[in-house]
Amino acid sequence: MKLTGAEIVCETLTQLGTKHVFGYPGGAILPIYDALGKSKLHHILVRHEQGATHMADGYARASGGVGVAMATSGPGATNMVTGIATAMLDSSPVVCITGQVSSKLLGSDAFQEVDITGITMPITKHNVVVTRAEDVARTIREAFVIAQSGRPGPVLVDITKDAQQASCEYNFDAAAPKLPAKRQRPKYDKVEFDRAVEMLNSAKRPLILAGHGIMMSGAMKIFDQFVHSGNIPVAMTLLGIGAFPASDSLNLGMMGMHGEAWVNHAIQEADLLIAVGMRFDDRVTGDLKTYARDARKIHIEIDRSEINKNVKVDSALVGDAREILEALLPHVKHKEHADWLAHIRELKGDSAVRDIQGLPDNGHLYAAHVINDLWKETKGEAIVVTDVGQHQMWEAQYYHHNSPRTLVTSGGLGTMGFATPAAIGAKFAKPDADVWVVVGDGGFQMTMCELATIVQEKIKVNIAIINNGYLGMVRQWQEFFYDKRYVATPMIAPDFAALANAFGIRGERISSRGDVLPTIRAARESKESFLIDFRVEQEDSVYPMVPAGGSLHEMIRRPDSPLVETAAQEL
Amino acid sequence: MQTLVAYVENKPGVLNRVSSLARRLAINIDSLTVGPTDNQEIARMTIVAHTDERGAHRLEASLEKQVDVLLAENVSERPLLERDLAMIKVTADQTSRPHLMELIKVFRARVIDVAPQSLILEVSGTVDKIDGLLEVLRPFGVLEMVRSGRIAMTRGGDLLQPPVVPSASGTKTAA
Numbered sequence: 112m113k114l115t116g117a118e119i120v121c122e123t124l125t126q127l128g129t130k131h132v133f134g135y136p137g138g139a140i141l142p143i144y145d146a147l148g149k150s151k152l153h154h155i156l157v158r159h160e161q162g163a164t165h166m167a168d169g170y171a172r173a174s175g176g177v178g179v180a181m182a183t184s185g186p187g188a189t190n191m192v193t194g195i196a197t198a199m200l201d202s203s204p205v206v207c208i209t210g211q212v213s214s215k216l217l218g219s220d221a222f223q224e225v226d227i228t229g230i231t232m233p234i235t236k237h238n239v240v241v242t243r244a245e246d247v248a249r250t251i252r253e254a255f256v257i258a259q260s261g262r263p264g265p266v267l268v269d270i271t272k273d274a275q276q277a278s279c280e281y282n283f284d285a286a287a288p289k290l291p292a293k294r295q296r297p298k299y300d301k302v303e304f305d306r307a308v309e310m311l312n313s314a315k316r317p318l319i320l321a322g323h324g325i326m327m328s329g330a331m332k333i334f335d336q337f338v339h340s341g342n343i344p345v346a347m348t349l350l351g352i353g354a355f356p357a358s359d360s361l362n363l364g365m366m367g368m369h370g371e372a373w374v375n376h377a378i379q380e381a382d383l384l385i386a387v388g389m390r391f392d393d394r395v396t397g398d399l400k401t402y403a404r405d406a407r408k409i410h411i412e413i414d415r416s417e418i419n420k421n422v423k424v425d426s427a428l429v430g431d432a433r434e435i436l437e438a439l440l441p442h443v444k445h446k447e448h449a450d451w452l453a454h455i456r457e458l459k460g461d462s463a464v465r466d467i468q469g470l471p472d473n474g475h476l477y478a479a480h481v482i483n484d485l486w487k488e489t490k491g492e493a494i495v496v497t498d499v500g501q502h503q504m505w506e507a508q509y510y511h512h513n514s515p516r517t518l519v520t521s522g523g524l525g526t527m528g529f530a531t532p533a534a535i536g537a538k539f540a541k542p543d544a545d546v547w548v549v550v551g552d553g554g555f556q557m558t559m560c561e562l563a564t565i566v567q568e569k570i571k572v573n574i575a576i577i578n579n580g581y582l583g584m585v586r587q588w589q590e591f592f593y594d595k596r597y598v599a600t601p602m603i604a605p606d607f608a609a610l611a612n613a614f615g616i617r618g619e620r621i622s623s624r625g626d627v628l629p630t631i632r633a634a635r636e637s638k639e640s641f642l643i644d645f646r647v648e649q650e651d652s653v654y655p656m657v658p659a660g661g662s663l664h665e666m667i668r669r670p671d672s673p674l675v676e677t678a679a680q681e682l
Numbered sequence: 683m684q685t686l687v688a689y690v691e692n693k694p695g696v697l698n699r700v701s702s703l704a705r706r707l708a709i710n711i712d713s714l715t716v717g718p719t720d721n722q723e724i725a726r727m728t729i730v731a732h733t734d735e736r737g738a739h740r741l742e743a744s745l746e747k748q749v750d751v752l753l754a755e756n757v758s759e760r761p762l763l764e765r766d767l768a769m770i771k772v773t774a775d776q777t778s779r780p781h782l783m784e785l786i787k788v789f790r791a792r793v794i795d796v797a798p799q800s801l802i803l804e805v806s807g808t809v810d811k812i813d814g815l816l817e818v819l820r821p822f823g824v825l826e827m828v829r830s831g832r833i834a835m836t837r838g839g840d841l842l843q844p845p846v847v848p849s850a851s852g853t854k855t856a857a
Contacts, residue, residue, distance in 0.1 A: 416743035
């Protein structure tokens with residue numbers, strides 16, 4: 112069958128199982144758009160190419176499959192950069208297809224020409240320029256393989272206009288990926304494995320650090336068995352949330368900079384850390400010199416370059432988390448670890464009373480209330496998509512996720528403006544799910560143009576803006592570390608409810624605690640998308656907090672206040 | 683200083699990928715040589731980098747993550763032969779020439795170009811040997827020099843080969 116390169120793009124995507132493409136047309140990608148119109152692919156017209164990449168990313172994270180984004184050459188491609196970097200840092204399988212000027216014009220500074228493969232080299236897992244129609248099918252198939260294999264990541268395929276226009280013979284099967292024959296390293300070292308088993312069975316105070324890799328490898332079930340066979344408590348990374356049910360009594364919650372005090376103390380006091388599919392990010396470890404000094408460490412990780420990068424480990428098991436846990440499980444001796452678990456319960460101490468949830472209604476609306484009510488009302492079953500900042504940490508603290516792929520958040524890159532478009536992608540991946548955007552007033556303003564995409568696509572997404580009139584996390588740092596000099600953090604915003612109406616979306620503004628639940632309920636019952644502008648306490652901070660570079664056990668705790676004392680007496 | 687050997691796809695952009703990676707890891711490359719192997723589709727690199735063992739491990743593992751890098755190996759701790767090639771254009775007139783020729787013999791260098799006022803010498807060997815020759819040539823007046831950068835190979839039966847022998851279909855037939 113003879114097809115044009117552009118038609119081959121659409122055919123190959125279709126045969127790879129792609130249903131949705133998030134993109135924005137332009138001159139150098141017009142042939143592909145023309146072919147898109149004749150294909151079975153559903154193209155979602157975004158309002159900015161950054162949105163397209165975040166949507167593809169959200170789609171990938173919610174579905175576990177590959178998300179596809181498309182843009183034209185030049186500015187279309189450069190607008191994708193932030194979204195590509197976001198996907199890279201969070202190991203998300205996204206395939207970006209960009210149009211490029213004709214091959215004979217390459218390097219001539221032609222209209223809308225930019226060296227996008229050069230620009231994205233450090234932020235893609237792989238990228239490639241295609242200049243011949245004959246190479247289109249194989250390259251796209253290879254892109255899908257690369258994006259999903261090993262440690263997943265974004266792949267960019269830049270296709271020149273002449274390659275889109277030229278015709279050639281198309282045969283999906285004949286265009287099988289021909290990737291370079293790489294060295295196959297042994298799955299993991301036997302010596303390291305035996306040492307891990309010995310450490311597991313001799314530890315008195317073991318603790319598991321559970322990361323994103325568990326979901327990536329589909330290891331949830333075996334992980335659960337592993338945890339319970341050893342009766343080992345689990346601390347979650349931000350991106351690991353959902354890999355192990357929050358409702359499980361062995362789940363301590365999130366670790367790191369804004370982890371609860373008992374979680375971080377448990378890490379510091381452990382004699383063995385078993386890190387599964389996580390990379391000891393600086394937000395997780397704090398000061399490396401004082402990090403878990405008494406603990407031996409086992410690192411189960413698919414990416415060899417992560418081993419000993421930040422934390423030196425005693426046993427490195429390089430490979431797929433599921434396979435390694437399956438191999439380890441028969442060797443794990445059951446232990447109660449009763450003393451250790453009792454000690455961790457003690458560490459919780461008065462944290463629960465200090466927690467804002469215990470505080471009586473004093474007329475103020477705290478973000479924590481909003482998140483907690485959202486969790487209760489959605490029974491913890493919604494897909495929540497967040498940006499970066501205070502709202503993100505409150506979400507991680509107060510929304511208790513029991514299922515994988517129900518929290519979609521920009522962790523590694525910490526991208527403002529991620530949530531709204533990523534939620535659109537997640538909704539296309541899981542059309543029956545209750546999808547909630549939880550976003551700050553700052554981040555929302557970065558990509559709120561995508562409200563038009565929501566309306567044009569007639570999808571149902573609920574949006575909760577945690578509006579404190581500040582760039583809250585930056586303000587918090589200014590409060591703690593810059594003597595309350597709030598430079599460039601106070602921020603005005605439009606009337607978000609009215610703005611939603613202008614886009615054709617229902618909107619409400621809420622400022623008292625009593626209105627939170629009914630409005631969340633109304634949003635869920637509404638057939639259309641619904642935006643709630645929660646006007647929360649302006650100068651509230653996320654506690655506890657390990658200052659950047661500080662020791663994990665030295666946290667800024669929730670301040671004492673008359674309210675805390677009242678709550679303590681009532682308990 | 684750490685020495686790495688890598689096999690990579692012999693195609694445009696791969697050198698950029700490798701050097702860009704070193705830059706990202708804030709590792710300064712002292713020398714990088716690249717050339718095709720007996721299989722034209724695969725090139726071999728010798729990378730000498732200013733870093734410690736840990737940095738070399740990161741570079742090695744990060745390199746091997748690249749799709750186009752078939753194999754990367756830190757060979758610093760292995761029995762290794764390293765060679766550098768230099769061409770040195772040195773001032774040589776009637777009076778200094780005989781003295782120069784003696785030195786050249788000692789260093790087993792070769793004269794590959796003779797001009798009325800200068801010579802071009804070719805010398806290969808370890809970095810130390812070339813540095814040594816350079817030092818004694820300096821008083822004569824070094825006009826120009828170029829060094830190839832180090833190439834390295836592990837000794838004896840310690841083989842470092844590309845992962846897979848290319849299939850017959852991969853080799854191009856002459857027209």
